Amino acid sequence: MTKIPSEAVSERVAAILARRILSGELAPGLRIKQDELAAELNTSRIPVRDALRILESRGLVTMRANTGARVVAPARSDIAAAFDIRERLEPLLLADSMANFGAEDVEALRAVVRAGETATTPEDMIEHGREFHWMTYSRHTSTLLATMVERVWDVGQAFVLGTWKTMDAVAAEHARQDHLREHHMLCEAIARRELETAQAALVLHVRRIRAVVLGQVEAMHRAQAARV
Numbered sequence: 001m002t003k004i005p006s007e008a009v010s011e012r013v014a015a016i017l018a019r020r021i022l023s024g025e026l027a028p029g030l031r032i033k034q035d036e037l038a039a040e041l042n043t044s045r046i047p048v049r050d051a052l053r054i055l056e057s058r059g060l061v062t063m064r065a066n067t068g069a070r071v072v073a074p075a076r077s078d079i080a081a082a083f084d085i086r087e088r089l090e091p092l093l094l095a096d097s098m099a100n101f102g103a104e105d106v107e108a109l110r111a112v113v114r115a116g117e118t119a120t121t122p123e124d125m126i127e128h129g130r131e132f133h134w135m136t137y138s139r140h141t142s143t144l145l146a147t148m149v150e151r152v153w154d155v156g157q158a159f160v161l162g163t164w165k166t167m168d169a170v171a172a173e174h175a176r177q178d179h180l181r182e183h184h185m186l187c188e189a190i191a192r193r194e195l196e197t198a199q200a201a202l203v204l205h206v207r208r209i210r211a212v213v214l215g216q217v218e219a220m221h222r223a224q225a226a227r228v
Contacts, residue, residue, distance in 0.1 A: 009043055013051035016041065021060050021071055022154065023123060024161045028073035032061065059151055074155055076214065082155040083210035089152070090206065091199040093137050093145050098195055100139035106191045109135050113187050116180055122164035122172070125179060126157065132183050136190060160209060163216040178208060 017037075020026045038048045052069045055061045063069045074082070112135055116128040130153070140146050167175060182205040189198035 009047040010050035010054065013037075013041055013043065013047055014054040017051060017055055018058070018060060018154075021055070022157045022161075023126075024158050024165070026071050028071050028158060030071045032069040032071065034068065058154055060154055072155075074159070076218070079156055079159055080210070080214060082152040083206060083213070085152045086149065086156075087203055087206045087210075089145060089149050090133075090137075091202055093140055093142070093149050094199060094202055095195055096142055096145065097137045097139040098190060098193070098198065100141070101190065101193075105135075105139060106187075109187050109190065113180070113183050116183060120176070122161055125164065125176060126161050129179065129183075130157075132187075136186065156213060159213050159216070163213050166216060175212065182208070 017026070017032070026032070032052065034045050034048045034052070038045050041048070052061055052063055056063050056069075060072055061069050062072055109132070112128070112132050116125075116132065119125050119128045137146060137149070164172060164175065182201060186198055186201040186205065189201055
């Protein structure tokens with residue numbers, strides 16, 4: 001039997017944990033028990049520990065001596081900073097990618113926009129949003145810039161999902177319609193090769209999400225303070 005390299009096992013474990021964190025299944029601040037995780041995934045503690053180090057480098061977990069690993073629980077200032085960084089870096093990444101976009105890329109992007117119309121749950125909308133945006137960046141030439149953008153996305157994604165889940169039905173549908181409309185605007189600006197319009201649509205989209213998420217974070221903090 002061929003033995004799977006430990007690096008491959010670590011990467012597999014890291015991918016599983018990342019999905020759970022970004023989907024909100026593992027909540028911010030939750031302790032990750034390495035023994036239980038190793039038993040669940042039928043592996044040893046070594047690849048689990050290595051996977052946690054990979055996720056620590058992505059900013060998804062923190063590791064402390066004697067206390068173990070926990071899912072990162074960003075402060076309000078960290079979340080605000082993540083959106084501020086997105087607002088500045090993503091237009092640069094978009095410009096880099098648009099310079100290499102072809103007609104087939106535009107049609108693929110439009111297909112993703114259409115597919116988003118069938119997404120109704122918060123989980124589906126978050127997944128669709130990530131797919132859409134990373135398709136707009138798919139022709140980039142700067143690995144460094146793309147890596148930086150992906151990391152700040154990860155900081156806020158669980159909070160975006162959590163915010164969506166706490167909305168009532170009317171507010172959630174309004175958010176869904178805003179989400180789809182802004183994606184359509186961005187897609188069509190890309191199709192017309194109107195870089196400045198596309199960048200403006202992207203910034204508008206990021207700012208709207210930032211306002212909604214930070215409003216929810218502040219409401220959570222007020223609720224917690226009231227219980228003390």
